Amino acid sequence: MSFVLAIDQGTTSSRAIVFRSDISIAARAQQEFPQHFPASGWVEHEPEDIWTSTVMVCRDAIERAGITAKDIAAIGITNQRETTVVWDRATGQAVHRAIVWQDRRTADVCSRLKHDGREPLISQKTGLIIDPYFSGTKVAWILDHVPGARAARGELMFGTVDCYLLWRLTGGKVHATDATNASRTLLFNIHTGQWDDELLEIIGVPRSMLPEVKDSSARFGDSTPDLFGGAIPICGIAGDQQAATIGQACFRPGMMKSTYGTGCFALLNTGSTPVVSKNKLLTTIAYQLDGKRTYALEGSIFVAGSAVQWLRDGLGIIKHAAETGPLADQSDSMQSVYLVPAFVGLGAPYWNPRVRGALFGLTRNTGPAELAHAALESVCYQTFDLWAAMRADWPSSETASVVLRVDGGMTASDWTMQRLADLLDAPVDRPVIQETTALGAAYLAGLNAGVYPEPTKFADNWRLEHRFKPNMSDATRERKLAGWARAVKGVLASDEGEG
Numbered sequence: 085m086s087f088v089l090a091i092d093q094g095t096t097s098s099r100a101i102v103f104r105s106d107i108s109i110a111a112r113a114q115q116e117f118p119q120h121f122p123a124s125g126w127v128e129h130e131p132e133d134i135w136t137s138t139v140m141v142c143r144d145a146i147e148r149a150g151i152t153a154k155d156i157a158a159i160g161i162t163n164q165r166e167t168t169v170v171w172d173r174a175t176g177q178a179v180h181r182a183i184v185w186q187d188r189r190t191a192d193v194c195s196r197l198k199h200d201g202r203e204p205l206i207s208q209k210t211g212l213i214i215d216p217y218f219s220g221t222k223v224a225w226i227l228d229h230v231p232g233a234r235a236a237r238g239e240l241m242f243g244t245v246d247c248y249l250l251w252r253l254t255g256g257k258v259h260a261t262d263a264t265n266a267s268r269t270l271l272f273n274i275h276t277g278q279w280d281d282e283l284l285e286i287i288g289v290p291r292s293m294l295p296e297v298k299d300s301s302a303r304f305g306d307s308t309p310d311l312f313g314g315a316i317p318i319c320g321i322a323g324d325q326q327a328a329t330i331g332q333a334c335f336r337p338g339m340m341k342s343t344y345g346t347g348c349f350a351l352l353n354t355g356s357t358p359v360v361s362k363n364k365l366l367t368t369i370a371y372q373l374d375g376k377r378t379y380a381l382e383g384s385i386f387v388a389g390s391a392v393q394w395l396r397d398g399l400g401i402i403k404h405a406a407e408t409g410p411l412a413d414q415s416d417s418m419q420s421v422y423l424v425p426a427f428v429g430l431g432a433p434y435w436n437p438r439v440r441g442a443l444f445g446l447t448r449n450t451g452p453a454e455l456a457h458a459a460l461e462s463v464c465y466q467t468f469d470l471w472a473a474m475r476a477d478w479p480s481s482e483t484a485s486v487v488l489r490v491d492g493g494m495t496a497s498d499w500t501m502q503r504l505a506d507l508l509d510a511p512v513d514r515p516v517i518q519e520t521t522a523l524g525a526a527y528l529a530g531l532n533a534g535v536y537p538e539p540t541k542f543a544d545n546w547r548l549e550h551r552f553k554p555n556m557s558d559a560t561r562e563r564k565l566a567g568w569a570r571a572v573k574g575v576l577a578s579d580e581g582e583g
């Protein structure tokens with residue numbers, strides 16, 4: 085039997101999962117690593133922590149599966165997408181900590197680019213808006229703030245986390261990424277499939293730093309034999325949300341998935357056509373196979389699972405994430421408490437990096453149960469905002485049977501998934517294999533290595549674990565959504581007041 089090793093390098097932990105040829109899981113391993121917050125709105129990782137934790141979980145998963153390197157047909161990599169690493173070509177040492185996708189330090193630079201009228205051109209070429217979220221301005225910041233970096237032309241390399249891991253795994257032989265990760269940089273033209281000289285000049289990033297861009301399923305290189313006891317081909321790479329889209333088998337236009345991790349990310353497959361959003365969604369590459377790009381509309385929510393972490397670590401009202409559903413179930417139904425979790429600004433469809441979170445509707449009787457209720461419900465409300473924007477941008481989806489496929493840690497909460505179905509007024513499907521991000525990376529690698537079949541046949545393997553059907557009354561739904569809209573309006577107004 086052939087095995088595929090999936091590396092899932094996330095925001096708070098590195099994970100490795102060994103999949104069998106029938107896509108069942110043979111073993112898994114996970115390790116958290118430190119987060120660094122050097123200033124308000126700044127989030128960093130030590131690249132060496134990313135690397136060492138990745139190697140450790142890979143070795144653990146291989147050992148737990150009871151296999152050796154020769155049993156593994158391929159490695160697939162999926163990663164936290166916009167997180168930015170710059171390192172020295174000769175020494176392999178990072179010149180600065182990795183700047184994480186959540187980091188907002190380049191907000192002023194982004195405002196200046198918008199003020200200079202650059203956004204229409206950048207959006208037309210990249211499908212993105214100008215926001216600190218994306219990699220391009222992070223690279224420029226490192227070049228501008230690390231002494232000598234601007235002068236070190238040809239000596240420095242840029243990569244998102246997949247690219248950095250690939251370079252390390254291959255012993256510095258391969259500097260490459262895939263089209264999905266490239267499409268998140270503000271430097272890549274999603275229509276031509278190339279790095280764009282005009283964008284590079286506007287943002288201030290030398291072409292010499294950039295990796296080669298390949299298909300999501302391709303022979304990227306081989307791991308060095310010393311890492312895992314033998315060389316293993318690396319045959320698949322995709323950013324985490326695109327990998328989850330593949331793992332959820334959303335190969336047909338109109339299919340939609342939403343992943344709930346630290347943040348929440350919804351993608352709607354639009355096929356070979358890049359749809360320009362009129363509702364502040366992103367146009368992105370869902371995957372690239374055999375040189376052909378498939379596009380998606382994406383909505384990004386910055387705070388989902390991290391709202392539960394806030395309840396646990398910030399407020400101390402729970403000890404474990406699993407407590408939130410039962411606690412929310414005990415909340416006072418007469419209270420209407422809304423949490424707008426804009427801890428690092430608001431993502432789609434608002435895109436305001438300056439606003440901060442707020443609680444609305446507090447009473448003297450508001451306690452831990454109501455706060456848990458509000459935190460979980462905030463994720464559902466934010467998903468509704470994305471859902472509504474996608475339906476408006478992609479009207480053909482209204483004629484299809486619209487079902488949301490979900491994955492990620494928060495989907496283990498039946499309470500949250502039921503509330504999501506109620507507020508969307510649509511079915512929510514949770515799959516048997518909820519490790520869809522890792523599965524997507526494994527599939528891309530296994531497809532290239534000949535372990536897994538073509539996409540249409542792979543889609544036949546998708547299995548439903550539970551379908552959550554809406555059972556909330558229209559009146560209750562409309563009342564709750566109206567309350568959420570007022571809460572968001574209040575948060576946005578607070579920013580206008582400060583201006």
